[in-house]
Amino acid sequence: MADTTSPRASSSVTRTPTSLTQGSTTKGGIGESTLRPDGILKVTGEFAYSSDLWHEDMLWGYTLRSTVAHAEIRSIDTSEALATSGVYAVLTYDDLPTEVKNYGLEIQDTPVLAHGKVRHHGEPVALVAADHPETARRAAAKIRIEYADLPVVTDEASATAPDAILVHEGRDDHHSGHVPHPNIVHRQPIVRGDADAAAARADVVVRGEYVFGMQDQAFLGPESGLAVPGEDGGVDLYVATQWLHSDLRQIAPVLGLPEKKVRMTLSGVGGAFGGREDLSMQIHACLLALRTGKPVKIVYNRFESFFGHVHRHPAKLWYEHGATRDGKLTHVKCRIVLDGGAYASASPAVVGNAASLSIGPYVVEDVAIEALALYTNNPPCGAMRGFGAVQACFAYEAQMDKVAAELGLDPVEFRQRNAMEQGTVMPTGQPVDSPAPVAELLRRVKSRPLPPERQWEVAGGAADVRALPGGLSNTTHGEGVVRGVGYAVGIKNVGFSEGFDDYSTARVRMEVINGEAVATVHTAMAEVGQGGVTVHAQIARTELGVTQVTIHPADTQVGSAGSTSASRQTYMTGGAVRNTCEAVREKVLEIGRRKFGTYHPAWATAELLLEGGKVVTDGGEALAGIAEVLEDEAVDLELEFRHRPTQAFDLRTGQGNGHVQYSFAAHRAVVEVDTELGLVKVVELACAQDVGKALNPLSVVGQIQGGTTQGLGVAVMEEIVVDPVTAKVRNPSFTDYLIPTILDTPTIPVDVLELADEHAPYGLRGIGEAPTLSSTPAVLAAIRNATGLELNKTPIRPEHLTGS
Amino acid sequence: MRVTFTVNGAPQEADDVWEGESLLYVLRERMGLPGSKNACEQGECGSCTVRLDGVPVCSCLVAAGQVQGREVVTVEGLAGEGGELSTVQQAFVDAGAVQCGFCTPGLLVAADELLERNPEPSDGDIREALSGNLCRCTGYEKILDAVRLAAARTEEAV
Incomplete structure (x- = not known):
């Protein structure tokens, strides 16, 4: 089971709970906060992340990237690099082995190595393999590239100008036929009702323009992995990713290998948040390994990581909301322009999300919506937690506050009057057919007692500066500090949408080892930190009545699990594990009936379960031990699981039952602002979320707090700054791209609702993304409440608050 | 060299x-x-x-x-010679302070040092001592829980 080629590569993760099985229930099942099976390995330092892999005689790969955003490549001279002692290979576009030289999630527009031109700062141009990482870096510095600069397009005006240079000439992808300009990746309008007619009924109309900055996933484990050439001409690739089979589909054709000769195993993944949906070093390491015949490891440093993955789309958003005097929304018009950067990545799907979720969790009959993503020469943007819904939520929640203020209504009360509920029809025409407790979530965060004022005051009249804006910088002892409170709520889809045939696969084996029935769960699910491995073991215990469950390493020897994204894995691969476990259970019961059916009538008449290591009736009577039933037989099944089918959105009207499930969270933010220096301290960020069913409550709360903090980050500090003239990234480091520290992060009380979705496994709702949506606008609303400023941009910086 | x-x-x-x-x-x-x-x-x-x-x-x-x-x-x-987890390591596992785990080793070393010099840290002390350790997954709440838990267990054991 454990791989043998790399001594530190992932081995099977097994957890044996200390609690014994008693009575008719199985301990460690769903609904309990069981502990992570990989927790001990992670606290001892033994857990093998993709950057920890090591192989005898391995080489280090290095990627040379473009220093300019848009240029023709006139020439590349690798001779001096190749002549460097310790260098084994230098590869450029000309060395690619097949006619397949591009890859991409939806559109194959991304060159494995640049050919003829580069389209963004940091695009891979050449690869080096050497016996030491520094040797590789120094050799790469000797590669001479002659660039001839091209003009850059960086925003909607420059990208769609009549004479705009095309980022991709000769497009023939499945969106190129319907977009109004070749520098628009995809455009999705949604029209429902008559927004113009409805606007005539409005007593107040509020318009706003909003700007959302480029956020980075900033997962801590850098892009990395190890490619080991195989004796059969294939390659074994150990890597951190979000979807093994999607990687495989893109890698194999470039290498000219059948998929079965590219054997992928998931290594330890240090976070993902969308940033590992696209390929990074996968193909590069395989190319170098196949060329040199040696194992090749590539590990990005943080500087390179900022260029090594896509980011969250920055956006400009225009909104018009109308409402009647009694506080009911009449209509919403909006236009959302997302900057997709130089390559498509997940832009088309992000557009679909932004459009379909653009008005938020509210009842609005009359809407006119347009969302689009641009091709520009800025860094490519794609998936990040919240996926198009984050940018919209920031804008529509700001609008809701403005309309409430115009009407003289409490902002929570106004939201509750317009809150959607089960049965509400989305702008796409899709009815919401499971609980949508939007008003209740708002009620819960609002009814929570506010944190005490002036918490920085300590005995003796001194101030604990750690609790003040500016913190340990010791910038204020309370002078000029004002408090504000703000609210927001959001709606996120769960799962892959717009007609995608989304499925997951689980293989489950049940057998007797040392007299005890045990289960092994094998999926290709990427565990990126979310705790899917914990939940899979819980599901197996619940369904199969065993105590010991082994989680097999994720690899491509089993069918696809789909992506660890879109809040979908507990629903989809959790659902697949349950589905296969149910089939395994039926096989076990068949064996039991065959062996013992004649001894007790309940084998034929009662509903039978597997609990506590036994076959029991639904009345709790034990019929036989599972170990007695199975003896030396094993039951081993691999099955696929699908959610309800969805539909594409009509390209003209946006109508269609496009989404699988919806997820809702609300936040209340309490901030204190040093109005003199423009510094913000978030004091508390309370969240209420409906999770359908908490399979592991501890992990659920951890997801909500983590998502909340990423939303806080983009509210007050996080932004990749791209030079508007050169399109070069100005701050690719943790020195200049700030993410929240423990001192920046407030207490995050969490209120979990469990209103079952009858369509989903166990009634669960995907939870990972929703808290990232409403966190940001709640913080912004609180800062507006404290300062009285309009603040239509994120992140908020000191100069936005001091006006200088 | x-x-x-x-x-x-x-x-x-x-x-x-x-x-x-x-x-x-x-x-x-x-x-x-x-x-x-x-x-x-x-x-x-x-x-x-x-x-x-x-x-x-x-x-x-x-x-x-x-x-x-x-x-x-x-x-x-940090673990004992027989492989038994230290108080801080066990507390991180029990409190749910580990998600992807990439920040965990550095946090454990920093938290271990904090508790050595300050066995009963306030929340402010914990935040200050761990402010040089970035975590992207947890929102830090469970990390605070873990350090509080480790401090409480250490005190019980004394």
């Missing part, structure tokens, strides 16, 4: 070390101790935190040659 120093109580030696190599690189790539992590390699994230003669440092910012003859403790040195 050759570098000799003590890691987790045992003498270690590395040969052919390039002068530009960091302590982090030597630990991870030459001594088979990849527990200290490489999240930024620029001294901003704390994932590579080790104790150098007792003091927490970012091992990515320490040149390997500077460590000659000195004592280093890494995350691999």
Whole structure:
């Protein structure tokens, strides 16, 4: 089971709970906060992340990237690099082995190595393999590239100008036929009702323009992995990713290998948040390994990581909301322009999300919506937690506050009057057919007692500066500090949408080892930190009545699990594990009936379960031990699981039952602002979320707090700054791209609702993304409440608050 | 060059070390101790935190040659000789403070040092002591829980 080629590569993760099985229930099942099976390995330092892999005689790969955003490549001279002692290979576009030289999630527009031109700062141009990482870096510095600069397009005006240079000439992808300009990746309008007619009924109309900055996933484990050439001409690739089979589909054709000769195993993944949906070093390491015949490891440093993955789309958003005097929304018009950067990545799907979720969790009959993503020469943007819904939520929640203020209504009360509920029809025409407790979530965060004022005051009249804006910088002892409170709520889809045939696969084996029935769960699910491995073991215990469950390493020897994204894995691969476990259970019961059916009538008449290591009736009577039933037989099944089918959105009207499930969270933010220096301290960020069913409550709360903090980050500090003239990234480091520290992060009380979705496994709702949506606008609303400023941009910086 | 120093109580030696190599690189790539992590390699994230003669440092910012003859403790040195988890390690597991786990080794070393010099830290003390360690998954709440839990368990055991 454990791989043998790399001594530190992932081995099977097994957890044996200390609690014994008693009575008719199985301990460690769903609904309990069981502990992570990989927790001990992670606290001892033994857990093998993709950057920890090591192989005898391995080489280090290095990627040379473009220093300019848009240029023709006139020439590349690798001779001096190749002549460097310790260098084994230098590869450029000309060395690619097949006619397949591009890859991409939806559109194959991304060159494995640049050919003829580069389209963004940091695009891979050449690869080096050497016996030491520094040797590789120094050799790469000797590669001479002659660039001839091209003009850059960086925003909607420059990208769609009549004479705009095309980022991709000769497009023939499945969106190129319907977009109004070749520098628009995809455009999705949604029209429902008559927004113009409805606007005539409005007593107040509020318009706003909003700007959302480029956020980075900033997962801590850098892009990395190890490619080991195989004796059969294939390659074994150990890597951190979000979807093994999607990687495989893109890698194999470039290498000219059948998929079965590219054997992928998931290594330890240090976070993902969308940033590992696209390929990074996968193909590069395989190319170098196949060329040199040696194992090749590539590990990005943080500087390179900022260029090594896509980011969250920055956006400009225009909104018009109308409402009647009694506080009911009449209509919403909006236009959302997302900057997709130089390559498509997940832009088309992000557009679909932004459009379909653009008005938020509210009842609005009359809407006119347009969302689009641009091709520009800025860094490519794609998936990040919240996926198009984050940018919209920031804008529509700001609008809701403005309309409430115009009407003289409490902002929570106004939201509750317009809150959607089960049965509400989305702008796409899709009815919401499971609980949508939007008003209740708002009620819960609002009814929570506010944190005490002036918490920085300590005995003796001194101030604990750690609790003040500016913190340990010791910038204020309370002078000029004002408090504000703000609210927001959001709606996120769960799962892959717009007609995608989304499925997951689980293989489950049940057998007797040392007299005890045990289960092994094998999926290709990427565990990126979310705790899917914990939940899979819980599901197996619940369904199969065993105590010991082994989680097999994720690899491509089993069918696809789909992506660890879109809040979908507990629903989809959790659902697949349950589905296969149910089939395994039926096989076990068949064996039991065959062996013992004649001894007790309940084998034929009662509903039978597997609990506590036994076959029991639904009345709790034990019929036989599972170990007695199975003896030396094993039951081993691999099955696929699908959610309800969805539909594409009509390209003209946006109508269609496009989404699988919806997820809702609300936040209340309490901030204190040093109005003199423009510094913000978030004091508390309370969240209420409906999770359908908490399979592991501890992990659920951890997801909500983590998502909340990423939303806080983009509210007050996080932004990749791209030079508007050169399109070069100005701050690719943790020195200049700030993410929240423990001192920046407030207490995050969490209120979990469990209103079952009858369509989903166990009634669960995907939870990972929703808290990232409403966190940001709640913080912004609180800062507006404290300062009285309009603040239509994120992140908020000191100069936005001091006006200088 | 050759570098000799003590890691987790045992003498270690590395040969052919390039002068530009960091302590982090030597630990991870030459001594088979990849527990200290490489999240930024620029001294901003704390994932590579080790104790150098007792003091927490970012091992990515320490040149390997500077460590000659000195004592280093890494995350691999926190558990007992029989492999039993230290109080802080167990508390991180129990409190749900571990998600992806990439920040965990550095946080454990920093938290261990905090509790050694301040067995009953306030929340403000915990936040200050861990403010050099970035975590992207948890929102830090469970990390605070874990340090509080470790402090409480240590006090009970006294």
